[in-house]
Amino acid sequence: MVLALETSTKNCSVALIEHSTVRAQKEAHSDQYIHSESLHLFMQDVLQEAAVAPADLKAIAVGAGPGSYTGLRIGVSAAKAMAYSLQIPLISATGLELLIAAALHQFQFPPKAMLHPMIDARRMEVYTAAHKLGSKDELSIAAQIIDENSYQDPVEHFFFGDGASKFEETLKAQNHHFLDLTYPSASHFQYLIADKINNEQFEDVAYFEPFYGKDFQAIKAKSVF
Numbered sequence: 001m002v003l004a005l006e007t008s009t010k011n012c013s014v015a016l017i018e019h020s021t022v023r024a025q026k027e028a029h030s031d032q033y034i035h036s037e038s039l040h041l042f043m044q045d046v047l048q049e050a051a052v053a054p055a056d057l058k059a060i061a062v063g064a065g066p067g068s069y070t071g072l073r074i075g076v077s078a079a080k081a082m083a084y085s086l087q088i089p090l091i092s093a094t095g096l097e098l099l100i101a102a103a104l105h106q107f108q109f110p111p112k113a114m115l116h117p118m119i120d121a122r123r124m125e126v127y128t129a130a131h132k133l134g135s136k137d138e139l140s141i142a143a144q145i146i147d148e149n150s151y152q153d154p155v156e157h158f159f160f161g162d163g164a165s166k167f168e169e170t171l172k173a174q175n176h177h178f179l180d181l182t183y184p185s186a187s188h189f190q191y192l193i194a195d196k197i198n199n200e201q202f203e204d205v206a207y208f209e210p211f212y213g214k215d216f217q218a219i220k221a222k223s224v225f
Contacts, residue, residue: 002059004186007035007075008067008095011183014042024050035074061189064092066127066213076210089202095184101191118163126163
């Protein structure tokens with residue numbers, strides 16, 4: 001069993017995952033960022049609901065960002081503390097990875113579609129990546145400024161995440177679509193956890209740091225080809 005935490009956005013999320021199935025989860029989102037008050041309570045509630053003791057856990061998973069500095073610090077600190085005290089592996093995934101994994105399992109897409117998870121970076125900026133349907137390439141995360149001239153190529157583009165909704169009116173081209181998928185969730189680890197464990201994609205508990213995404217040079221988003 002894996003206890004997963006995701007705190008990179010306004011969503012404070014905890015899930016208990018067993019064999020790629022969510023056994024219990026608890027999450028809430030707030031503009032006030034409730035992570036410091038709620039995360040440890042959510043962890044306790046999820047374990048109690050599933051009648052699982054910390055000693056039964058085989059790994060801890062945590063969202064690695066980019067996103068809220070405070071949220072990430074709280075989530076990663078809690079995950080590292082548990083992994084260290086229980087002497088179990090630490091697993092991570094970016095919020096954009098989690099959003100893509102959820103989108104691929106929750107929606108159907110046409111061939112050659114381009115998926116664009118977007119996490120709000122304030123103003124007209126987002127942290128985003130372009131994922132071509134069927135590609136196994138590693139995500140290249142960038143901070144981008146979105147305007148009406150972005151994504152003008154003929155490929156069908158699908159946008160989702162809390163950074164996407166603010167551009168729905170700006171991006172009105174025929175091939176642009178917006179999905180009802182707002183925040184990365186700890187429950188989305190269910191789609192990634194088996195591969196990460198099988199491939200031993202574990203983090204060094206002592207040295208792992210999240211991707212806060214603060215120090216970046218924003219660039220304008222262009223066509224992906």
